[in-house]
Amino acid sequence: MEEEKITLRPFTISDADDFMVWASDDKVSHFCSWNTFTDKNTLIDHIEKTILPHPWFRAICLNGRPVGAILFTPATGNDSCRGELGYMLASQLWGKGVMTKAVKLAVKSVFEEMKGLERVEALVDVENKGSLKVLEKVGFLKEGVLRKYFVLKGRTRDMVMFSLLSTDTIYA
Structure with missing residues (x-):
């Protein structure tokens, strides 16, 4: 993937x-919290109503073409010093370094x-081994496992809490 250019841009x-x-x-x-899309019109509706109005939702592009998405949701009020990455x-690009590079670019940007x-x-399902590796490679600190923290598709899940501070060093 080194010779291929990974960039982020709005959808x-x-x-x-x-x-x-x-x-x-x-x-x-x-x-993911959403179900698999089976209809393009439903996806377009989702893009219009959820993605475009989102404060920071970007296409992960490989040589200019979207191959994934990355979002940052800033917290508000007394929690405005932090936000969550997703x-x-x-899937055909998993394990090729694309997401690691995209996370580095996103964190630097936000x-x-x-x-x-x-x-x-970043909250990651304990069974999502690939995502756990991405965050560790980028330099996120694993803070702990939050047991029975999140209901995903009708099932309570254990989640791993990761964090990266503005003072931490990452290399995009």
């Missing part, structure tokens, strides 16, 4: 066909863009 409606590639893949949606990637941000958090 557009015209990304729907590329988005459908991974959004319709059960392997990708397995650990991501997804086309720390630069969001005034007062001191902490980026």
Whole structure:
């Protein structure tokens, strides 16, 4: 993947066909809060109503073409010093370093863009081994396991809390 360029950019409606590639893949949606998309019109509606208005939701592009998504949801009020990172990637690209690079780019960007941000958090299902490895490679600190923390698709899940502070060193 070294010779291929990984970039982040805002989504557009015209990304729907590329988005459908991974959004319709059960392997990708397995650990996501949303169900696998089976209809392009439903996905377009999701893009219009959820993704475009989101404060920081980016396409992960490989040579300019969307292959995944990464989002940062800033907290508000007394919690405004932190926010949560989430991501997804086309399954055929898993294990190739794409997500590690995308997370580095995203973290660097949100720390630069969001005034007062001191902490980026990520909650990962204990069974999502690939995602656990990505965060460790980027330099996130594993803070602990939050037992029975999240209901995912009707089942209570244990989640691992990771964090990266604005003072931590990462190399994009």
